[in-house]
Every structure is written in C-alpha cells, then in structure tokens.
Amino acid sequence: MPANLSPEYHRAEERLRAAKSLSEKIDALEEMLRVIPKHKGTDHMQADLKSRIAKLRKEGGKKGGKGGFSYIIPREGAGQVALAGPPNTGKSSLVRALTRATPAVGDFPFTTREPIPGMMPFEDIAFQLVDLPPLSEQHAEPWVFDLIRYADLVWTVLDGERAIEGFDECRRMLEAHNIGLYPAGTAPRYDTAAVQKKALVVLTGLDVAGVAETIPVVEELLENRWRVIGVSSLDGTGLANLARSTFAAFDIIRVYTKQPGKPRDESAPFALPRGATVGVLAERIHKDLEATMTFARVWGASAFDGQSVQKDHVLAEGDVVEIHE
Ligand SMILES: Nc1nc2c(ncn2[C@@H]2O[C@H](COP(=O)(O)OP(=O)(O)OP(=O)(O)O)[C@@H](O)[C@H]2O)c(=O)[nH]1
Ligand SMILES: [Mg+2]
Numbered sequence: 199m200p201a202n203l204s205p206e207y208h209r210a211e212e213r214l215r216a217a218k219s220l221s222e223k224i225d226a227l228e229e230m231l232r233v234i235p236k237h238k239g240t241d242h243m244q245a246d247l248k249s250r251i252a253k254l255r256k257e258g259g260k261k262g263g264k265g266g267f268s269y270i271i272p273r274e275g276a277g278q279v280a281l282a283g284p285p286n287t288g289k290s291s292l293v294r295a296l297t298r299a300t301p302a303v304g305d306f307p308f309t310t311r312e313p314i315p316g317m318m319p320f321e322d323i324a325f326q327l328v329d330l331p332p333l334s335e336q337h338a339e340p341w342v343f344d345l346i347r348y349a350d351l352v353w354t355v356l357d358g359e360r361a362i363e364g365f366d367e368c369r370r371m372l373e374a375h376n377i378g379l380y381p382a383g384t385a386p387r388y389d390t391a392a393v394q395k396k397a398l399v400v401l402t403g404l405d406v407a408g409v410a411e412t413i414p415v416v417e418e419l420l421e422n423r424w425r426v427i428g429v430s431s432l433d434g435t436g437l438a439n440l441a442r443s444t445f446a447a448f449d450i451i452r453v454y455t456k457q458p459g460k461p462r463d464e465s466a467p468f469a470l471p472r473g474a475t476v477g478v479l480a481e482r483i484h485k486d487l488e489a490t491m492t493f494a495r496v497w498g499a500s501a502f503d504g505q506s507v508q509k510d511h512v513l514a515e516g517d518v519v520e521i522h523e
Pocket of ligand 2: 290302303329
C-alpha cells in the first residue's frame with residue numbers, strides 16, 4: 199500500500215540524515231512519527247520509528263560517551279519547556295516562582311551550571327520547565343543546545359537592559375547549532391535544514407520602573423513578529439498570563455476518560471495534539487487499545503452527548519471519552 203508521505207515527512211527524514219547528535223536524531227525521528235500518515239499502510243514504519251526512538255532514548259540515558267557529558271531530561275507532564283536566554287536575565291527566578299524546584303538565583307551571571315527541571319501547574323495539567331545555564335558568546339555549555347533541541351517549546355528569557363541584543367545573541371548561537379526559533383502560533387520555516395523550535399519571548403523585571411513601557415518598543419524592534427510577555431518573578435505580575443500563553447503555544451487539547459456507567463475519571467486529563475482522534479487517545483491510554491477498541495462514546499464539543507464514534511473521530515478540548523473494547 200502506498201504510504202503517501204508528506205513533504206514534512208521527507209524534510210524530517212533529510213534532517214535525520216544530517217543529524218549529528220543523539221537529540222538531533224531523536225528530534226527528527228519524533229517529527230517523522232508525528233507527521234507520518236496514520237493508516238494501515240504505515241503501521242510497520244510507525245513501529246520502526248518508535249523502536250528507533252526508544253533505542254536512542256536509552257542511549258541518551260547513559261551519561262558520557264564520545265560527545266562528552268550529555269544530559270537529557272526525560273519529558274514529564276503535558277510538554278517540556280526549555281528556558282534559554284542571556285546570563286542573569288531571571289531564568290532561575292522564573293523556575294523558582296512557577297514550580298517547586300529551587301535553582302540558585304544570583305545577581306551575577308553564570309549562576310546556573312546544570313539543567314534543573316520543575317513542574318509548572320496550569321489548571322488540571324502541568325508543563326515541565328527546564329532551567330538552563332545561560333547562552334552567551336563568551337561561554338555556553340555545549341550540551342545546552344541538545345536540551346533546547348529536545349524541548350517542545352523554548353522560552354527566550356530576556357531582561358529590560360539588553361533585550362534586543364540578548365535575543366539576537368541567543369538566536370545567533372542557536373543558528374550556529376542548527377536551531378531556529380519561530381513565534382508560537384505561526385508556521386515554522388521549511389526552507390532551512392535547521393530544527394525549528396516554537397518559542398515565546400519573555401521579558402522579566404516588570405516590577406522595575408520603565409520596563410513595562412519598553413515592551414511595545416521591543417516588539418516593534420522585532421518587527422512585530424514576536425509578542426513579548428512581560429513578567430515579574432518578584433511580585434508575580436504576568437506569571438498567570440505566561441502559563442496561559444504556554445498552554446496556548448502547545449496547541450493541545452485536554453481529553454478526559456470515563457468507564458461505562460461511571461462518572462468522569464478524576465485523574466488528570468490526557469493532553470493530546472489538536473486534531474487528535476479517538477484512535478490516538480486509545481493508543482495513549484494503552485499501546486494495544488488502539489487495535490482492540492471497537493467504538494467510543496463522546497460527550498463534549500466534538501459530538502452530541504454520548505454519541506458513538508469510530509477511531510477516526512477528531513476530538514475537541516474538554517471532551518469526555520468512553521472507549522469500548
Ligand atoms: N526586579 C527583578 N529582579 C529580578 C527578576 N527576575 C530575576 N531578578 C534578579 O535578577 C538576578 C538574576 O536572576 P537569576 O534568576 O539568577 O537569573 P538567571 O537568568 O537564572 O541567571 P544565570 O543562571 O546566570 O543565567 C537576580 O538578582 C534576581 O533577583 C524580576 O522579575 N524582577
Ligand atoms: Mg540561572
């Protein structure tokens with residue numbers, strides 16, 4: 199059966215061929231799996247991609263190796279956010295303010311030396327933040343780029359002092375490591391071999407006099423391509439907005455499950471990519487369920503209450519689903 203692979207798939211495949219580091223390879227394979235058409239004709243290919251990803255992940259778990267010390271922070275929650283930015287811009291302060299992690303904060307550059315994960319709650323789900331050492335042309339830890347490449351979303355954390363220069367410096371350094379950033383909510387570029395990472399621009403120090411006024415200026419200097427999210431880790435201004443913007447950037451839907459004849463499960467929802475079908479949910483619940491399910495009932499925006507649907511039914515935010523085997 200012809201697989202009908204899309205240009206996105208072939209592009210990711212090209213990236214895989216060019217990939218040098220482990221996380222570049224994992225990233226390309228994950229993209230291939232994400233965009234491969236999901237039908238019987240590609241079952242073998244999907245299984246093959248999954249086993250290759252699992253194998254590389256296992257390798258990544260082992261520290262050391264040829265490329266020196268390598269970190270991968272296993273994803274947890276609804277998605278992983280890497281905090282990238284120049285030195286001393288308030289990355290660790292944000293992680294302290296938004297999660298229960300307690301990375302060191304200092305009023306001098308290069309305070310952070312290791313990646314530190316923490317979970318940021320948003321309503322009934324949570325995103326994983328990964329605090330990172332700074333990006334500076336003077337010095338940057340080589341493995342920082344692998345962690346950024348592995349993340350689902352990047353926050354570029356800037357301060358009021360040198361927002362534009364800091365942003366430009368980060369982007370130059372990322373480009374040099376084959377990573378491009380694009381504003382969340384817009385389409386990534388496909389005319390480049392660099393991995394394209396969805397990003398938000400975060401400006402800290404909103405409690406400092408004059409910083410709020412610089413936001414429209416910074417946006418204009420960035421040619422209004424980027425919306426700048428102002429925050430203060432000191433007094434908490436803008437943090438709720440940052441969490442909400444992060445949820446929006448992920449473009450995910452929350453889907454709840456239930457057992458027949460019972461109310462909705464109290465456990466956390468499944469966070470699925472927008473456009474996900476009942477089949478995708480079934481697979482997420484259990485790897486065999488996608489094959490063994492017969493139909494599902496759905497309550498919510500994508501169906502009339504209790505409507506019975508097939509695997510290919512596209513789910514909506516907030517749907518409650520009951521899967522029948
Ligand atoms: N007024 C104000 N100060 C802040 C804010 N966020 C961080 N700071 C201060 O900025 C300094 C740097 O904060 P960190 O959180 O350590 O910055 P960082 O980006 O993690 O620094 P590196 O790890 O060195 O890259 C500290 O003195 C913080 O107290 C903020 O929103 N408002
Ligand atoms: Mg830090």
